[in-house]
Amino acid sequence: MESFSGPDATTSDDGPPPPSPRARSAEARRDAILTAAATAFVEHGYGATSVDDIAERLGVSKPTLYYHVGGKQELLGASFTLALDAYSDAVEDEAVSGVTGRERLHQVVQKYVEITTTVHGRCLHRVPDVELTPEVRDRLRAVKRKVDARIRDLLREGVRDGSLRSADIRMSTFAISGAMNSIAQWYAPSGKLSPEEIAERLWDSFAEGLRPR
């Protein structure tokens, strides 16, 4: 059985103990590496994090990280890609089961907020896109366009079926995306509210607005 640490493993003396190597698939190993990388980027910033920091966090050697994912930019790109795949899937037709535009938009908000609170979601919104390779930056833009187009379509659908108010669709889309993305700036897994509760309260503020009814 391959060990978690990979072919060139040496365990850091002062780092945390490495996770048990047993029953870990290559994919699980990759996940653990990407989680550690994204956590470091979120906590200390991309520029201030070295591959050494990430290796130390995992208690593995630098060549192990290179073997499983690659250098710092590949680690960042792979973290972004995990979040982008999740966002892209979340707005697909089959991921949304509601009947009215309002119900379907509500579901998209729930899924989007949940992804945004994961470490890869937070990494995506906190590391500036100038740090990305052109390929990942293009993918980021494509997924942003896809999500925004989906929110706009659901707003229009809701206006048509009478479940949503007719308003400035473009600005409402920006407001919803902007508010959801900003969760990545303040969310901490140790906080009081679960991702589900955050999504519900945010949805209430979008849906009901500030004016008394």
Next chain:
Amino acid sequence: MESFSGPDATTSDDGPPPPSPRARSAEARRDAILTAAATAFVEHGYGATSVDDIAERLGVSKPTLYYHVGGKQELLGASFTLALDAYSDAVEDEAVSGVTGRERLHQVVQKYVEITTTVHGRCLHRVPDVELTPEVRDRLRAVKRKVDARIRDLLREGVRDGSLRSADIRMSTFAISGAMNSIAQWYAPSGKLSPEEIAERLWDSFAEGLRPR
């Protein structure tokens, strides 16, 4: 009269011509430098911008920039400070003349959006705070807390005077700030909507919500 370029000036051969030195106060010179620096940080990212790039953009020498403001981190800190001063002033009691909580919050949103569309506002929201000196980062946090506290107070004031709906104050504050801050990600001075129009449409989406009335 001192020239715009300062004591060590050499003008770049291929850069744009330097602004006319006449009648320019030291403050106007500093403003021009900070505008060029913030524009470069917004367009190319902080990491990818050198002091040489900024000097070239202005058609002045690198020592001129050092003389008027300082190195790259001072340029960034000074741009942040301009935006932070503006945000801080915008939420002061005397800056807000409305009677009800809703009117006063509306005014804060107008001012906040206007600042966010300036190049220093965009720089503040687009350069990650890990790039800042501890002093500027502390100021950033203090002003964010001040603005958020003000929005929360106005939401509570509006609930008391009946001009606003009673909702989750903390989450509404995050939603409003998040949506306003995100303008920095997509706003371009060449776009169709003026800052005032953006503020009005965003305010409409906060105030009226998505549900039909």
